[in-house]
Amino acid sequence: MQETMFEISVYGLPQPEKEKLLLKRLNHLTEHHVENSGAYAKIIRARGVSAEAASLDEVPFLPVRLFKTHLLSSIPEEERFKLLTSSGTTGQQVSQIVLNRKTAEYQSRAVIKIMQDYLGKQRIPMLIIDHPKVVKDRSSFSARGAGILGMMNFGRKPVYALKDETMEIDWSAIDTFVDKHQDEPIFLFGFTFMVWKYFVTVLEQQSHKINLPHGILVHSGGWKKLQDEAVGNEIFKERVEAVSGIRRIHNFYGMVEQVGSIFVECEHGRLHAPSFADVNIRNPYDWSSAGIGQKGIIEVLSALPESYPGHALLTEDEGKITGIDSCPCGRMGKTFEVIGRLPKAELRGCSDTFQDKGR
């Protein structure tokens, strides 16, 4: 499937056909990782499961947190091309993802296939809702820097909307950009929280409106901080449109542990699984797969990871399937909704008068 997965239409396959192709590839990956990652092999052996799954549902999955506690690699050290890390806040453990050239290339090809479906094949002028310093130091890349760099492949002459670490808006840069490109399609990208906090709310406060009716805003990075302010996707979209005139707004769900296979929100507000990835909702009580509309833990499957055993990962997010081959936008496959992070359990037991134990 390695090559065909990039040739077939990214949202064109009905679910049953897609599953057949994906299952073959994922089974191959399970076997590949058992052979090449000692840690992965030990897990599979302990669980006593077969590497040859009969359905996507049976592909053995790893909890994504393992990438924070262990460096899981399926390549010899000399093949290591890049080490991706997640952007954790201070004190938090970060994920470490080992890439070789091949997997890195798969990842960028995958993003291209997906984004072209929303942005078209032409590169269009790009406005990045962040500051230039995030991508400057290429040796210590955070997920934020890597995300921006990846997306720069789709834009032309990128302009940064913020000045520097102060997150101050660079009005002269924005005004010049808007004047120049107001009447053509443009691509805006930023992390959800950055877009909200340093762009939308600032524009609102300063009542400085811009008008980009042909703008396409793509954003990602999680809703946690916005949910604390009771801002959901609908409010987000309304207020972005109110300050900027942008109507095409696409959130996407993705993670550093599966770069490339991102799930983008369509015009109808649903997240779509592309041809080389899928999503499965698991019932935490027994790991069985949940039906349409049933809440559970999100598992993500990806055909891309060869350099590390991350082709089937159990996230720590809750979600539900919203449909299969049924979205009014016409894209095939599964659609889903992310509900949020799994709620933390309360602290129990005789331990710790003064501190919480990291759980």
Next chain:
Amino acid sequence: MPNHEDNNIKDIRTLTPCELNVNDLLGLETLSPFSDIALDFSAAFSRQIMKRPEIRRFPEIVALADWLRPRNLAKIQAAYFKDADESRVFAARGIALHFAPANVDTIFLYSTMISCLVGNINIVRVSSRSGDQLRILIQVLSEVLNDKKFANLKSRLFVIQYEHNDLITMRLSKIADVRVIWGGDNAVAKIRQFPLSMRGKDVVFPDRWSLAVLDTNAVSRLSDGELATLSEKFCNDSYWFGQMACSSPQAVFWVESGPENRDVKARFWNSVSTAAQKFSDEVYPVDFVNKLVEQDQLAIDGLVEYIYKMPTNLASVGSLNAPDIVNIHEKHVGSGIFWEYTLESLEELPRMLTSKSQTISSYGISSERWRTIARNHEINIDRIVPTGLALKFDAVWDGMDLLREFSRIIYIAESGLWH
């Protein structure tokens, strides 16, 4: 006393009816051990708890109320005075300062009540993050203290709260004759930095772990009904407090001479899985994920022989190829995760235990057999109880007789030495 210390003391909130005034405490007399007032107070506290339906539904609180009943205290009192003879008179130590754990947990109330019964003046610091359960318990305690009969106790029992403040901890420690520290290694290490009064002593409860020891043959002989009863007891030991209490079993050691009988174990774990359904509301989605992470981490460490395929995720069970209990204890996430290991004989057990091992809950091995082991081997363990009683509090806890720890002995030369 310098002024800044007084200022800090003002940040203490007293939750019981009598305001804590540190200077007043110093001249206050202690009560005699097992005074009528302390016994009546315990009985009244027990009765009032049982009258409150909102807390009566918590089994651990019912157990506390039960423990405080006169009949039980009479037994404890008798045991306490058994060693009193003409040369030994027991007395209270003075001021006891207790640090309760942050999370809701009733166990520190036992040690507080024991200290109260032997006559000490008690200051109990509870966390401001404590939940409703504790709030209601303190409310009940205060109501009882407000009864005129208990005026002498009201001025000797203070439940307090203060935000993390080393100066307050330091000030209170300085006057404490006994300091009781619950809350595990971190709490013990942190609070121990502050000196006690010259004659003061610490009674500490650092991190501990516990295990179950089951005799395979005995379990194999159980009928389905008997097995269900055993599993129910095992689940009560394990799932209360989310398997995070010091006495909750984390490991299960099977004792099995002869060829390994995997069927008996599989049958037991299936039965546990069924019995655990009683606790299904208390295990959250994130707990299931945590247990999967723990299993995979130990597998990567190479310790796992196999993971059992269970009907649900309520009980997560793995078989070890090496009894690396220290590693398992460090990774333990609770909520029903068990690691089993098979011993050929009980004599192998002592070398698997560490200074952190606290309780063995056991089935199929007689108390006489355990006494023989304890007498003839150096064994790191504090309690050995039948399955089902792992969490049952006793005045002997963590290797200490708390009644003794909280009191002092006045030696009076025996009659024959007098002239």
